Amino acid sequence: MSMINSLRAAVRPGRRRTDPYDPMHPGNPTSAVVDCAVYQHGKRAGEACSPREAARLVKLFRQEDEGSFSWIGLHEPTEAEFEGIAQRFGLHPLAVEDAVHAHQRPKVERYDNVLFAVFKTIRYVDHDQLTPTSEVVETGELMVFAGRDFVITVRHGGHSSLHELRHRLEADADGSGLLAKGPAAVLHAIADQVVDNYLLVADRLQTDVDEIEFDVFANKGGRGADVGRVYQLKREVLEFKRAVAPLLRPMQLLSDPLQRLVDPDIQKYFRDVADHLARVTEQVHGFDELLNSLLQANLAQVSVAQNEDMRKITAWAAIFAVPTMITGIYGMNFDYMPELHHKYGYPLVLGSVLVICVGMYRGFRRNGWL
Numbered sequence: 001m002s003m004i005n006s007l008r009a010a011v012r013p014g015r016r017r018t019d020p021y022d023p024m025h026p027g028n029p030t031s032a033v034v035d036c037a038v039y040q041h042g043k044r045a046g047e048a049c050s051p052r053e054a055a056r057l058v059k060l061f062r063q064e065d066e067g068s069f070s071w072i073g074l075h076e077p078t079e080a081e082f083e084g085i086a087q088r089f090g091l092h093p094l095a096v097e098d099a100v101h102a103h104q105r106p107k108v109e110r111y112d113n114v115l116f117a118v119f120k121t122i123r124y125v126d127h128d129q130l131t132p133t134s135e136v137v138e139t140g141e142l143m144v145f146a147g148r149d150f151v152i153t154v155r156h157g158g159h160s161s162l163h164e165l166r167h168r169l170e171a172d173a174d175g176s177g178l179l180a181k182g183p184a185a186v187l188h189a190i191a192d193q194v195v196d197n198y199l200l201v202a203d204r205l206q207t208d209v210d211e212i213e214f215d216v217f218a219n220k221g222g223r224g225a226d227v228g229r230v231y232q233l234k235r236e237v238l239e240f241k242r243a244v245a246p247l248l249r250p251m252q253l254l255s256d257p258l259q260r261l262v263d264p265d266i267q268k269y270f271r272d273v274a275d276h277l278a279r280v281t282e283q284v285h286g287f288d289e290l291l292n293s294l295l296q297a298n299l300a301q302v303s304v305a306q307n308e309d310m311r312k313i314t315a316w317a318a319i320f321a322v323p324t325m326i327t328g329i330y331g332m333n334f335d336y337m338p339e340l341h342h343k344y345g346y347p348l349v350l351g352s353v354l355v356i357c358v359g360m361y362r363g364f365r366r367n368g369w370l
Helices: 002-017 051-061 079-089 093-101 163-170 183-217 227-254 264-330 345-366
Strands: 033-040 043-045 069-075 107-111 114-124 137-146 150-156
Touching (some): 033 051, 033 163, 051 069, 051 079, 069 079, 069 183, 079 093, 079 150, 093 107, 093 137, 107 227, 114 183, 114 227, 137 183, 150 183, 163 183, 183 227, 183 264, 227 264, 264 345
Parallel strands (some): 069 150
Antiparallel strands (some): 033 043, 033 069, 114 137, 137 150
16 A cells, blocks of 8 residues: 555656646647557556656556556657657667658567567548549558557558547556557557558448449440549559558467567457458459459450451441542543443443442441441
């Protein structure tokens, strides 16, 4: 009881010393810190605090609960803003550089006793009609540092906020939920939310792919769909694929019993995430292959349509070549030509031209050229 009282006494003055205008305090509107809190026994201890205060409180709380940890959330921090946190929690410089500059490939790496994960977040962009310039998916990035007693999340982009996820985890009033499992549980919850969002985006993309497939094979005079729409959707699917495919192997490794930085109970949850991710990966690969086939089919339809146009042009040119040839012959300046002075020579030639042209027209129609 005396230890608890001493901890309470230590926390109270710490709260009074918190400067609301601290550049790394969540209360400052110019701060990169979105939220910062300490968790003890799976529950949030107190209100938002600065990263410096969170590190101090965790050291105190871990004397009573070894599962205590801090969770610091940042949004697009600069190098100067992130430098103090990186030094305080001993983050590897290479991982810090990746977190600040973003544009990284999805991965999970280990630096000593810290797991560094990079997730590509995906948001489906609503559109009334798919055009050759439509943006279908919008990407962002989410980096997670998971250590023994801390979780640091760095978000890039205007979507995929972790605010609702944090509150959902904190809503477990009895403290027996995932937060009681420590930082690895937070890493799992983030990965699960990202992958679940992949599933939602994949379902929406399925509608666009079905629409393109219908347009390609619809009866439009053999012209198919606009090739620009097919190619644009393929580019968007490739962007989705680059976010999903590289993450499958890391998620499988996190569920491996040999991964000692993750609690065995949490590894079971990572297996579920890996299964969902495998499903999304198969869907995206299927979209990519189907769009490749649709693109080839559309180009083949255009080629066939062009060949048909050439056949029609050739057929009409052959028909008009007959009267052109005959009138050209009779237009030569000779006194002695067959039927030149014949009384019925003119209508006979015109009749011959008409008969030959009609015969050629019917022959071309019969053979499908006209």
